[in-house]
Amino acid sequence: MKKISALLLLVLMIGVLAACGSTEPAAAPTEAPAVAEEAAPAEEAAPAEESGSKTYVFVPKGLGIPYFDTANKGAQEAAAELGVAVTYTGPATADATEQIQVLNALIAQGVDGLSISANDSDALVPTGKDAMESGIPVVSWDAAIAEGGRNAHINQADAEGIGVVQVEMVSDLIGGAGQIAILSATSTAPNQNEWIEYMKTELEKPEYADIELVTVVYGDDEDEKSYNEAIGLMRTYPDLKGIISPTTVGIAAAARAVQDQERVGEVFVTGLGTPNQMREYVKSGAAPAFALWNPADLGYLSIYALNAIATGQIEGKPGDTFEAGKLGSYTIAEDGSVLLGAPTVFNIDNIDDFDF
Amino acid sequence: MTSKQSLGDFFKRWEWLLVLLIFLVTIVNARLTPYFLDTRNLMRATSDFMELGLMMLPMVFIIITGNIDLSVASMMAMCASLMGWLHMQGTNIWVAMAAALLLGLLAGFLNGYLVARVKLPSLVVTLGTFAFYRGMAYALLGDQAARGYPESFTFLGQGSIGSIRFPFSAVLFIIFAVIFSLILYKLKFGRYLYVIGNNEEAGFYAGVNVVRTKLLIFMMSGFMSALAGIVLAARFGSTRPDIGTGLELAVITAVVLGGVSISGGSGTMIGAILALVLIGEMRFGMGLINIPGQGQNIVIGFLLILSILIPHVGRELTSGNVKVNKAMVGKTAVALIMIALFAIFFFWSRTLLIA
Numbered sequence: 001m002k003k004i005s006a007l008l009l010l011v012l013m014i015g016v017l018a019a020c021g022s023t024e025p026a027a028a029p030t031e032a033p034a035v036a037e038e039a040a041p042a043e044e045a046a047p048a049e050e051s052g053s054k055t056y057v058f059v060p061k062g063l064g065i066p067y068f069d070t071a072n073k074g075a076q077e078a079a080a081e082l083g084v085a086v087t088y089t090g091p092a093t094a095d096a097t098e099q100i101q102v103l104n105a106l107i108a109q110g111v112d113g114l115s116i117s118a119n120d121s122d123a124l125v126p127t128g129k130d131a132m133e134s135g136i137p138v139v140s141w142d143a144a145i146a147e148g149g150r151n152a153h154i155n156q157a158d159a160e161g162i163g164v165v166q167v168e169m170v171s172d173l174i175g176g177a178g179q180i181a182i183l184s185a186t187s188t189a190p191n192q193n194e195w196i197e198y199m200k201t202e203l204e205k206p207e208y209a210d211i212e213l214v215t216v217v218y219g220d221d222e223d224e225k226s227y228n229e230a231i232g233l234m235r236t237y238p239d240l241k242g243i244i245s246p247t248t249v250g251i252a253a254a255a256r257a258v259q260d261q262e263r264v265g266e267v268f269v270t271g272l273g274t275p276n277q278m279r280e281y282v283k284s285g286a287a288p289a290f291a292l293w294n295p296a297d298l299g300y301l302s303i304y305a306l307n308a309i310a311t312g313q314i315e316g317k318p319g320d321t322f323e324a325g326k327l328g329s330y331t332i333a334e335d336g337s338v339l340l341g342a343p344t345v346f347n348i349d350n351i352d353d354f355d356f
Numbered sequence: 357m358t359s360k361q362s363l364g365d366f367f368k369r370w371e372w373l374l375v376l377l378i379f380l381v382t383i384v385n386a387r388l389t390p391y392f393l394d395t396r397n398l399m400r401a402t403s404d405f406m407e408l409g410l411m412m413l414p415m416v417f418i419i420i421t422g423n424i425d426l427s428v429a430s431m432m433a434m435c436a437s438l439m440g441w442l443h444m445q446g447t448n449i450w451v452a453m454a455a456a457l458l459l460g461l462l463a464g465f466l467n468g469y470l471v472a473r474v475k476l477p478s479l480v481v482t483l484g485t486f487a488f489y490r491g492m493a494y495a496l497l498g499d500q501a502a503r504g505y506p507e508s509f510t511f512l513g514q515g516s517i518g519s520i521r522f523p524f525s526a527v528l529f530i531i532f533a534v535i536f537s538l539i540l541y542k543l544k545f546g547r548y549l550y551v552i553g554n555n556e557e558a559g560f561y562a563g564v565n566v567v568r569t570k571l572l573i574f575m576m577s578g579f580m581s582a583l584a585g586i587v588l589a590a591r592f593g594s595t596r597p598d599i600g601t602g603l604e605l606a607v608i609t610a611v612v613l614g615g616v617s618i619s620g621g622s623g624t625m626i627g628a629i630l631a632l633v634l635i636g637e638m639r640f641g642m643g644l645i646n647i648p649g650q651g652q653n654i655v656i657g658f659l660l661i662l663s664i665l666i667p668h669v670g671r672e673l674t675s676g677n678v679k680v681n682k683a684m685v686g687k688t689a690v691a692l693i694m695i696a697l698f699a700i701f702f703f704w705s706r707t708l709l710i711a
Contacts, residue, residue: 092649105643108397122594
């Protein structure tokens with residue numbers, strides 16, 4: 001009996017071994033050359049400072065998030081233009097611990113550059129330092145790594161640009177004259193308050209003299225509260241022509257309120273939103289235009305910046321200037337950041353080009 | 357378990373399969389990428405798993421007694437947050453660290469008291485404290501991060517020893533692994549854990565102080581979670597209340613993969629440590645060939661199911677009275693299908709990479 005049991009066990013073990021053994025080494029011959037091909041030219045290219053054969057890695061906060069997938073499209077576009085390879089990989093969940101594990105594996109492979117949207121600006125500093133000490137340039141985008149842990153950061157937008165574009169949009173929509181209101185997030189939200197200040201400054205300009213900002217209300221970034229506040233605005237101000245909502249929750253709720261109240265064409269909603277969430281309202285005319293930075297451009301610019309540093313065109317110091325393909329020329333600011341530029345306006349003409 | 361202790365039985369142990377798998381994974385990894393067998397890289401990867409390892413040691417004790425502690429990652433976050441908060445109030449970092457360890461003991465005591473004294477099921481108790489302790493972490497720090505730790509402190513997580521850069525956190529882990537192994541194998545306390553896991557009532561009548569034993573293991577868990585939190589804070593150079601979210605499941609996975617029975621009564625410390633090494637090697641190896649996180653989770657998940665299935669089928673096959681019946685064939689088929697799926701997944705993920 002003992003013999004039989006030992007034999008059976010042996011068979012089982014061999015079965016397991018064969019399963020692991022046959023798949024892994026069997027895959028190896030196809031895999032190994034691929035790795036070798038990628039690695040070898042990269043090593044050769046390093047001293048030559050060619051951009052042609054570099055491999056960069058584009059790391060989002062987490063995989064499977066449409067916003068980051070869109071950013072990757074831009075990164076791949078830049079890669080094709082530059083003739084470099086850009087790999088898209090990251091943690092399964094948007095979590096710093098896992099992101100660091102991913103980054104460590106990438107540093108270990110000796111990739112040529114890292115472009116990262118950080119889950120935790122401080123926690124990634126030691127990892128970023130480690131990468132830079134190993135000769136791997138680091139650029140952060142979307143969410144910054146704190147200074148000291150990266151060569152440069154690509155900033156999606158500045159507060160003034162965001163304020164200005166929203167006033168321009170509302171002015172276009174209401175024909176340059178009439179009452180408007182702002183539906184914000186919470187009354188203490190620092191981003192929104194800063195943007196609203198810039199909007200007010202912009203509205204003081206003579207070309208907006210006929211526009212009257214009647215009130216600012218707060219929907220607390222809750223869908224139902226924002227919806228009710230929007231209905232309240234339309235009841236209180238029957239002549240209201242425009243609502244600016246500088247928050248993704250508020251803008252969708254306000255557009256829905258305008259639709260439900262059958263005021264499409266009389267009251268126009270604009271502000272900051274995402275294409276997938278606003279598509280319906282752009283098409284119905286409740287919110288014909290809204291703005292946000294284009295994540296694809298953000299990814300595109302980050303790869304150009306990374307390539308400029310990795311190939312030694314620039315050092316990544318404040319004041320350095322580099323070319324970024326279709327986006328033009330950029331300069332690194334005093335704090336090591338690069339500003340993407342004015343937000344992108346989404347409307348009926350371009351909304352179907354975006355999926356995030 | 358059979359009474360006869362033959363050579364066959366010795367090699368039948370789950371630990372040997374783990375050793376074999378580690379060996380295999382090492383060879384495959386080394387063949388697949390030239391970066392795997394690089395001391396610096398291996399050391400860097402090691403430090404990624406040390407917090408998990410520190411929390412795993414007391415978890416082995418808890419699961420051997422047939423209990424579970426789901427609150428480890430939450431305790432870790434709470435204790436690290438307290439330390440960060442105290443540090444930001446101007447408290448000396450070492451005092452803050454001591455306070456964090458004390459809070460860990462206290463949090464573990466609360467778990468242990470409810471489980472051992474009030475006799476509530478540990479799954480429910482720690483599911484409750486899992487939410488409660490995480491909430492406390494947010495209450496302490498809100499959505500901000502504690503930062504600015506002195507360099508003498510961040511050495512705990514970032515420091516390394518010698519020219520091969522052996523991480524300091526790994527030294528810490530080895531010290532505690534030895535201590536916990538000695539407790540399990542050399543002290544009566546360790547024997548009691550198995551007794552409680554096999555038959556708590558019988559243990560009680562045999563004179564085992566069940567309440568005190570359980571209380572102690574949950575306190576150990578709290579203490580080690582606090583220590584893990586301190587190491588993690590030191591490695592990150594900052595503390596956020598959301599650190600280590602979901603880590604409790606990774607800890608339990610390592611313990612179960614190590615052959616510790618989830619229903620209690622059996623399992624070894626060396627098995628759990630081997631499983632930790634295996635998971636670490638596999639994750640690092642898969643990371644090196646750029647298999648994304650979700651893919652890694654699929655592989656680890658399959659491995660976990662196989663780790664319960666194979667010994668189960670193996671035991672039945674070797675139990676002496678092999679009868680070919682439907683249930684037996686079914687189980688073997690399931691095992692084989694799992695292995696096949698595992699293989700297919702590997703092929704599939706590799707082809708993706710090449711493309």
